[in-house]
Amino acid sequence: MLALNNVEVIYNDVILVLKGMSLEVPQGKIVALLGSNGAGKSTTLKAVSGLLKPEDGEVTDGEILFEGEKIHEQDASHIVRRGIFQVMEGRRVFEHLDVEQNLIAGSYTRTDRQNVRGDIEGVFEYFPRLKERRRQTAGYLSGGEQQMLAIGRALMAKPKLMMLDEPSLGLAPLLVQEIFNIIKRINEEEGTTILLVEQNARLALDVADYAYIMENGRIVLDGEPETLKSNADVREFYLGLNEVGARKSYRDVKHYKRRKRWLS
Amino acid sequence: MDKFLQLTLTGLTNGAIFALVALGFVLIYKASDVINFAQGDFLLVGAYIMFGMVTQVGLPWSLAVLATMILAVALGLVVERLVLRPLIGEPIISVIMVTIGLSSLLRAIVSSIWGTTGRPFPPFIPNQNISIGGAVIPADRLIAIVLAAILLILFSLFFRYSREGIAMRATADDQQAALSMGISVKRVFGLAWSIAAVTAALAGVLVANIIGVSGVVAGIGLRVFPVVILGGLDSIPGAIIGGVIIGLLETYTGGYIGGGLSQVVPFIVLILILMVKPYGLFGEVRIERV
Numbered sequence: 001m002l003a004l005n006n007v008e009v010i011y012n013d014v015i016l017v018l019k020g021m022s023l024e025v026p027q028g029k030i031v032a033l034l035g036s037n038g039a040g041k042s043t044t045l046k047a048v049s050g051l052l053k054p055e056d057g058e059v060t061d062g063e064i065l066f067e068g069e070k071i072h073e074q075d076a077s078h079i080v081r082r083g084i085f086q087v088m089e090g091r092r093v094f095e096h097l098d099v100e101q102n103l104i105a106g107s108y109t110r111t112d113r114q115n116v117r118g119d120i121e122g123v124f125e126y127f128p129r130l131k132e133r134r135r136q137t138a139g140y141l142s143g144g145e146q147q148m149l150a151i152g153r154a155l156m157a158k159p160k161l162m163m164l165d166e167p168s169l170g171l172a173p174l175l176v177q178e179i180f181n182i183i184k185r186i187n188e189e190e191g192t193t194i195l196l197v198e199q200n201a202r203l204a205l206d207v208a209d210y211a212y213i214m215e216n217g218r219i220v221l222d223g224e225p226e227t228l229k230s231n232a233d234v235r236e237f238y239l240g241l242n243e244v245g246a247r248k249s250y251r252d253v254k255h256y257k258r259r260k261r262w263l264s
Numbered sequence: 265m266d267k268f269l270q271l272t273l274t275g276l277t278n279g280a281i282f283a284l285v286a287l288g289f290v291l292i293y294k295a296s297d298v299i300n301f302a303q304g305d306f307l308l309v310g311a312y313i314m315f316g317m318v319t320q321v322g323l324p325w326s327l328a329v330l331a332t333m334i335l336a337v338a339l340g341l342v343v344e345r346l347v348l349r350p351l352i353g354e355p356i357i358s359v360i361m362v363t364i365g366l367s368s369l370l371r372a373i374v375s376s377i378w379g380t381t382g383r384p385f386p387p388f389i390p391n392q393n394i395s396i397g398g399a400v401i402p403a404d405r406l407i408a409i410v411l412a413a414i415l416l417i418l419f420s421l422f423f424r425y426s427r428e429g430i431a432m433r434a435t436a437d438d439q440q441a442a443l444s445m446g447i448s449v450k451r452v453f454g455l456a457w458s459i460a461a462v463t464a465a466l467a468g469v470l471v472a473n474i475i476g477v478s479g480v481v482a483g484i485g486l487r488v489f490p491v492v493i494l495g496g497l498d499s500i501p502g503a504i505i506g507g508v509i510i511g512l513l514e515t516y517t518g519g520y521i522g523g524g525l526s527q528v529v530p531f532i533v534l535i536l537i538l539m540v541k542p543y544g545l546f547g548e549v550r551i552e553r554v
C-alpha cells in the first residue's frame with residue numbers, strides 16, 4: 001500500500017537526515033518503525049504526509065508510492081484526501097477549540113458531510129472519556145485525553161493509512177496500554193492500515209505485524225516482531241534486556257553506546 | 265434621561281461599526297500574525313466604490329452593495345496573494361511596513377479616481393428621525409446598528425459551527441497541525457483577508473452614509489486599535505464587545521464631560537484594564553501545562 005524506496009530528505013538545503021530510507025507497509029497491517037532519538041522517524045512520516053515543506057525539508061531522492069501513485073511532490077491537503085493521515089508527535093490538538101470542534105477539524109477533507117455527526121459519536125465509542133468533555137477546551141485536557149483526541153481527529157478523516165508518531169509519549173503505563181489496545185481495535189474494526197512510530201519497543205512489537213528498526217536515517221534491521229524480539233541486539237538496545245533477560249545495569253550503558261555505533 | 269438614551273444609541277452605532285472593522289483586523293491577526301495598518305483604507309475603498317456604483321454607474325443601491333462586496337472580496341484576495349503571501353516567513357516588522365505602504369497606496373488610488381474633496385453620500389437609508397422613549401435618533405444610525413449586529417452574529421456563528429470557520433481557528437492555533445488535517449493554509453489566509461476586506465467595506469458604507477464620503481472615513485479605521493487591544497488582539501468576541509465599549513465610552517465622555525476628552529478617556533480606561541488583564545478582556549491566554 002505504501003512504499004518508500006531509497007528516500008533521501010534534506011532540511012534547509014544542507015542537513016541530510018534520511019539517507020536511503022526504504023520501507024513497505026502492506027494493506028491492513030500494523031507496521032512499527034522503531035529507533036532512538038534523532039534517527040529520523042518523524043522525518044520519515046512527514047515525508048510521506050507532505051509536512052516537510054513548512055519545516056524547510058525536502059525529499060531530494062528516491063520515491064514514495066501510495067497505492068502505486070507517486071505522492072512525494074504533492075502537498076499535504078492532497079495527501080490527506082488520498083487517504084493518509086498523520087497523528088503528529090506531541091499530540092498537537094487545537095488548544096483553543098473544544099473537543100468537538102477539534103474532531104470537526106479532523107473531518108475537514110471529508111466530502112460526505114452528512115455523516116460527520118454520526119462519526120463523532122463513533123469516536124466517542126472508542127473514547128468515552130472524550131464524550132463527557134465534548135464542550136471542553138482542548139488545551140485544558142490531560143495529556144492522555146489529548147492523545148485520545150489526536151487519534152479521534154484522525155479517525156474523523158476516515159483514512160486508509162493512519163500514521164501515529166509516538167502515541168505513548170509522556171503517558172502513564174496503564175494509559176499507554178489502553179491507547180495501544182485502541183490502535184489495535186481501529187486496525188481490526190475500521191480496517192485502517194497503521195504505521196506506528198514508537199520509542200516503547202516492547203509494546204509496539206506486541207501489536208505490530210511487522211517492524212523496522214532505523215538508525216541514522218536508514219533501516220538497519222527488519223522482520224517479524226517475534227524474530228526481532230529474539231535478536232540479541234534488539235533485546236539489548238530496544239527492550240533493555242541483557243542475555244539472561246534481566247534489566248541491564250548502569251555499567252552496561254557504556255557498552256550499549258559502543259555497540260550502538262557499530263550497529264549503525 | 266433621554267440624553268442618556270440618545271448617547272447610548274449613538275454610542276452603540278459607533279460601537280457596532282468599530283466592531284465590524286475590528287473583526288476583520290482580529291481575523292487577519294489570528295490567521296497570519298499580521299497587524300494590518302491598511303484596515304482603515306479598506307473602509308475608504310468600500311465607501312467610494314459604493315459611491316461610484318450608485319452615483320456614477322447608476323446602479324440601484326441593493327445591486328451597488330452587492331457589487332461593493334464582490335469588489336472588496338477581490339481586493340482582499342489580491343492583497344493577500346500579491347502583497348502578503350510573498351512575505352510569509354519575513355520578519356514581522358517588514359510585514360507591518362508593507363501594510364503601511366499598502367495603506368498609502370490605496371489612499372492614493374482612491375484620491376486619483378475620486379479626488380480629495382468630501383462629497384455627500386447618496387442617501388440609500390431613509391434619513392428621517394425616529395423617536396424611541398423620548399430620544400430622537402436618526403433612522404440611518406438605527407439601521408446601521410441593526411445591520412452591523414446581524415453581520416456580527418452571522419460571523420460569530422460561522423466561526424463556531426461552520427467547517428471553514430473552524431478550519432480558520434484551527435489554523436490560527438497551530439498551522440502545521442492544521443496542514444496535517446488537510447486544511448489549506450493558503451485558502452485560510454485568503455479567506456481571512458477577504459472577510460476582513462468585505463466587513464471593512466460594509467462598515468465604510470455605513471460610516472459614509474452617516475458622515476458622507478471623504479478621507480475621514482479611513483480615520484475610523486485607526487480607532488480600531490484601542491478596540492482590539494481592549495478586547496484582545498486575537499479574540500473575535502473581544503472585537504465585538506471591545507467595539508461596543510469604546511463606542512459607548514466615547515459618546516458618554518463627549519456628551520457628559522466634553523468633546524475634547526472623548527478620544528482620551530477610552531485610552532485611560534484601556535490602560536486600567538490592561539493593568540488587570542494584559543491579554544485584553546477576551547484575549548486568548550497562552551495555555552501552558554506540563
Ligand SMILES: Nc1ncnc2c1ncn2[C@@H]1O[C@H](COP(=O)(O)OP(=O)(O)OP(=O)(O)O)[C@@H](O)[C@H]1O
Nearest residue numbers: 011015017035036037038039040041042043044055
Ligand atoms: N526542521 C528541521 N530542521 C533541521 N533539522 C531537523 C529538522 N527536523 C529534524 N531535524 C533533524 O533530523 C534528525 C531526525 O529528526 P526526527 O525528528 O526525524 O527524529 P526522530 O527519529 O523522530 O526522533 P525522536 O524519537 O526524538 O522524535 C535530527 O537530527 C533532527 O535534529
Ligand SMILES: [Mg+2]
Nearest residue numbers: 041042043089
Ligand atoms: Mg520524532
